[in-house]
Amino acid sequence: MSEHVPETPDLFGAYPRLGDAAMATLAMHGERRLTKAGEVLFREGEPVPAFFVIAEGKVAIVQRYGSQDHVLGVHGRGRFLGELGLLTGQAGFLRAVVREAGEVLAVPVPELRTLVAKDSELGDLILRAFLARRTILIERGAGFRIIGSRLSLDARRLREFAARNRLPHKWVDLEEDAEAEELLRQLGFKPKDTPIVILRSERVLRNPGNAELARAIGLPVPRTREIVGDLLIVGAGPAGLAAAVYGASEGLATTVVDAVATGGQAATSSRIENYLGFPSGISGGELAERAVIQVEKFGAQICVPAEAVSIGQRDGYYTIGLDEGRVVHAHAVVVATGARYRKLDVPGxxxxxxxxxxxxxxxxxxxxxxxxxxxxxxxxxxxxxxxxxxxxxxxxxxxxxxxxxxxxxxxxxxxxxxxxxxxxxxxxxxxxxxxxxxxxxxxxxxxxxxxxxxxxxxxxxxxxxxGAEPHTRWLAGEMALDDKGFILTGPDAVQAKGDSRQWEETGRPYPLETSRMGVFAVGDVRSGSIKRVASAVGEGSMAIRLIHEHLHTGGLPPA
Structure with missing residues (x-):
């Protein structure tokens, strides 16, 4: 006989129960499967194979530490499993174990993404629940573990990367946490081997680079050495993500790269209360997560981490060199690398x-x-x-x-x-x-x-x-910058370069165009920009209209 297990109450809309109409809609896109007690539907550190809705029985969401399981929640009829990573392609951070035998409806992930995009009512319910679950996991310190010394630069790097990408994880401090050495001993590591990342008991990464950790989690890092498309957007803050949404939705083959994480500086804000359409406010992290899903809905490719290190021109394309030797070729470029907060220049x-x-x-x-x-x-x-x-x-x-x-x-x-x-x-x-x-x-x-x-x-x-400093070091000498390093656009850029005759023949530059024809700057990185999320989004969308004009008039001049 199955063990009777009480259900976890709904928290902040994270665990809603689907009605008959929603179940019927999902049933048209998936298949029913019988389950038995103890069956594992998905595991931490592995891709979640499907979107599971519980038709009968109960399923526990479990965090596994070594050989011990910690139950975080139990769900029954009408509830669905998974969290935000299911939509963004990330590996699972927890495991789902059947506690009472029954039946589940399994919907393939591509079908789920289509449903979320097309069915506004059902899609919004699922998306809000997934966003709430991601926040709950972060608050609880669930997910993978990073073990290391707080004095280690590599440990600091990994923690910052995980935090900026809103990846559920727990930091285990060698100097402070009593369980750290015992964990290392069980895994066959010594303190000198840290930092390490534990994805699951049988998969441990020793001092991984950000790109290696991203690949293991399922973040979309570049898969090939060369990418060719219509539009490259450098920077995945609000301006860059807005440009990606409008570019991809209007038929441009669009790639977005960012050195650290999506969301930019806005994603570090706990709450944005004066952004149009969100009267009760929205966190910068949630705004970024919603934007990423929207970008991917229209078919744009996002690559994180991927840092732009050079810009050139060849055969009618701009060539953007990325770290690790990768290259992106594009007919037009949007620079949306934003700015970072200045450091205090003080002792200590x-x-x-x-x-x-x-x-x-x-x-x-x-x-x-x-x-x-x-x-x-x-x-x-x-x-x-x-x-x-x-x-x-x-x-x-x-x-x-x-x-x-x-x-x-x-x-x-x-x-x-x-x-x-x-x-x-x-x-x-x-x-x-x-x-x-x-x-x-x-x-x-x-x-x-x-x-x-x-x-x-x-x-x-x-x-x-x-205050902020622009991310433009990689552009020094390649385009006109103001005395603080922000990118000049429009007539100011042309005047700074002293080549106005060439531009006058084309009736340009456009308002957001830099001193390089076909390269546009938007958001905080642009000289004279208004440092607000709304204005960054507006500039990102405006740039796409100007890029269509640029491509319509013949694209790049000969190199």
């Missing part, structure tokens, strides 16, 4: 970077400073959003602002929320001068820039949002 910065100093405020970072004192440095919207989010987790939060007016660079709604929040103390006319601590970050020395008075304030984490 290098020692604590990645171990106490952060440039993002997502759930991953929030988990590192629960009930601890933290400092946020900056006076713009990113600093404001980070402060409101982190204040929900930290013991106390101080917002350090160099100017004397919080509303100088921050939106009014954020200023009002911060002012009302009792967990946030705003320090105006204040600058960080030094980071201090012995084994770990313990605080910061701050200075009142009016009086010169200095004092030390306690903090185990410092979050830095103090």
């Amino acid at each position: 910065m290098e020692r604590f970077e990645g171990e106490g100093v952060h440039y993002a405020a997502t759930m991953f970072e929030a988990q590192l400073c629960v009930r601890d004192p933290v400092i946020v440095v900056g006076g713009g919207n990113s600093a404001g959003q980070a402060s409101l989010f982190l204040a929900q987790h930290a013991a106390r939060l101080r917002l350090v602002v160099r100017s004397g007016d919080l509303g100088k660079d921050m939106s009014k709604y954020l200023v009002e929320e911060i002012t009302r929040n009792p967990g946030i103390q705003v320090l105006l006319n204040t600058e960080v001068k030094e980071l201090v601590g012995d084994k770990g970050l313990q605080g910061a020395v701050v200075e009142d820039n009016r009086t010169g008075e200095r004092r030390e304030i306690e903090a185990t984490a410092v979050f830095v949002f103090i």
Whole structure:
């Protein structure tokens, strides 16, 4: 007789129950299969073979540690299994084990993707559940494990890559976690062999590169040495993803590459509350995940991690060199590489970077400073959003602002929320001068820039949002940049290069076109751009209209 197992309640819409109409729709695209107790429907570290809906019986979602199983949830009739990775092609992070024999409806993954794209009601239900489940997994520290020393640069790299790509994982610190050495012993490793990544008990990666980890998880890294298409988009932030949606939907063979993760700087934001169409706000991570599914729906190829390192021109194509020797050929290029937050130029910065100093405020970072004192440095919207989010987790939060007016660079709604929040103390006319601590970050020395008075304030984490530097080093000497390194576009680009006669004959440049004909710059990387998600999305879509004009007039001139 099957063991009676209570079901896990629905959490935040993560485990809805499908009605008869939805079940009937799915039944037209899949097949019914009998199940028996103990059967494994899918395993961690392997591709999930199908979208499973439980018709009868119960299925447990399990995290396996060594030989032990930890049940995270139990689901019965009408519920469906899987999470966001099922739509994006990632390997499973958990296993599904039948607890009460019964029957499941198995829908092939390609059929599911088609349904999600075409059936708005059913697709939205599934997508919202998958997004909620991904967040729950991240919050619980489920998924694969990274074991290493917090002082290791490679361990820091792997943790950052996993966090930026919103991959469910758990960090096991050799210095702090009692289970670390025992785990290593069971796996036949020594502390000197770390960092290691445990995908499942029989598959362990020793200090993998980001690309190796991406391939193991199922992220879409480049599969061939050469890719040829109509459009290459360098950078997968809001501007780049918008360009990909519009480019691919209008018939352009489109490839998107990014060095680290999809979502760009926006994905590090805990909540974006002034983006049109989301009155209750949306996290940057969720916005990116939704955009990726939309991009792939129209057939664009996303490659992460894949860093652009050079640009050239040959045989009517632009050639973009990627790391690891790969090359992309395209008739037109959109540069959407964005910008990264500047670093604090203070003593102690290098020692604590990645171990106490952060440039993002997502759930991953929030988990590192629960009930601890933290400092946020900056006076713009990113600093404001980070402060409101982190204040929900930290013991106390101080917002350090160099100017004397919080509303100088921050939106009014954020200023009002911060002012009302009792967990946030705003320090105006204040600058960080030094980071201090012995084994770990313990605080910061701050200075009142009016009086010169200095004092030390306690903090185990410092979050830095103090302006941005563009990702344009790979373009130096190849196109016109302003004095801060941002890409010049339109007439400014032509004037900087001093070759206006050639452009006048074509009636160009277009507004977003760079000093290279057929190369367009959008979003934060463009000189003079408005640093907002909405404007980045607008520029990305506008670039596609201009690219059609470019291709219609003959494309690139002879090299």
